[in-house]
Amino acid sequence: MSSKKQHSIFYQGPIPAQKIADDIQKHSAKTNIGAHSIFLGQVRQDEKNGEKVVAIEYTAYELMVEEKMAVIREQFFEKYALTCMHIHHSLGRVAVGEICLFVFTSSAHRRDAIDACNEMVETIKKELPIWGKEICTNQSSVWKQNN
């Protein structure tokens, strides 16, 4: 439960709703927390070339992600008065409707948790070497592009 402990952000397959509940529950012992901010990315049923997306397959340069996250984590704890910050990103196949990203920040007062959560979502999308491949109904695939 140490707030700055570094462990892999990667989760094999979709992130279960139950894990989110368990993580929230764990924080009830931290009585200096007043606010939690959570962002969840869910795989959306887009259409690519007329075919429906059924899943995204995620791959990553894991070693580089871990090294970058260690630096980013330090920066966030310097910038924001956070009690804790937990980040989980799926690897492998995540079907439409399932959760692929879980960002969870906590603080005494709401602005720190909210602002850190928002900035972290942007940082993950821009800075981390992770790639999503959208798999369609006809087995065709399209590499995802972030905006």
Add this chain to the structure above:
Amino acid sequence: MSSKKQHSIFYQGPIPAQKIADDIQKHSAKTNIGAHSIFLGQVRQDEKNGEKVVAIEYTAYELMVEEKMAVIREQFFEKYALTCMHIHHSLGRVAVGEICLFVFTSSAHRRDAIDACNEMVETIKKELPIWGKEICTNQSSVWKQNN
């Protein structure tokens, strides 16, 4: 599951982490969702006049809250491209470490869910006739003030 259905935002006592998981899980069927933003208010162990807060007791002008929320909800669905928005606020006693507020917004693209969630938290604190009374270890109490 209709996104604009109006029902009471009030929840008797603390909001269980399990309810949050169940609510997230329900949204996996909505395949046009790409992003969820969640804010949780947790009762913090402040000190008041040298006494530790052990709980907050919430009361509300329930009829007025429901009427205001119906208007606010319409405004939010006009302003943001939301798939759904769910708000739960505790009534009665919520102990330190327990959840008293749960704001949950969903959208196709992340900005709508995130911005709506942030604005809703501020709106709830400013606009809704709800009052919190902080109960301290020695049974003394202090009416909570929002900043």
Add this chain to the structure above:
Amino acid sequence: MGIKVLFFGSVTDITIVSELSREDCADTDTLEKELLKQFPALANKKYFLALNQQVIHENCPLKQGDIVALMPPFSGG
């Protein structure tokens, strides 16, 4: 049916009761004067008035069945 008066939050520290009824009252200014007589400590209290769940900022006529609420600053969340 009269006029119902509701008290919320720290206002109830003064009124003790959370609700009372008036047989009749011409307007909200008159009602406030009567309440101040009954609960003098309200004079030092910051509160808003709501008439039938709408915050009001000026004197409003009252009719049978109206609900007036005395609400201190909100502190939800």
Add this chain to the structure above:
Amino acid sequence: MGIKVLFFGSVTDITIVSELSREDCADTDTLEKELLKQFPALANKKYFLALNQQVIHENCPLKQGDIVALMPPFSGG
């Protein structure tokens, strides 16, 4: 131990393999030229280079044990 080259995302559509080794290579410019000879379609591909998990924007000398990665724009989240 040589130099390890890693391919990610849409770059692997061109290279098919996700990893290969070079016995020796003077610098990243030289390595890129060799890779372009082996995989000509890389010429039309947008990608960044990372040397030992750090994005690089200019030519860098290579030594035994170095890891070079070819990474197309990120699309996590």
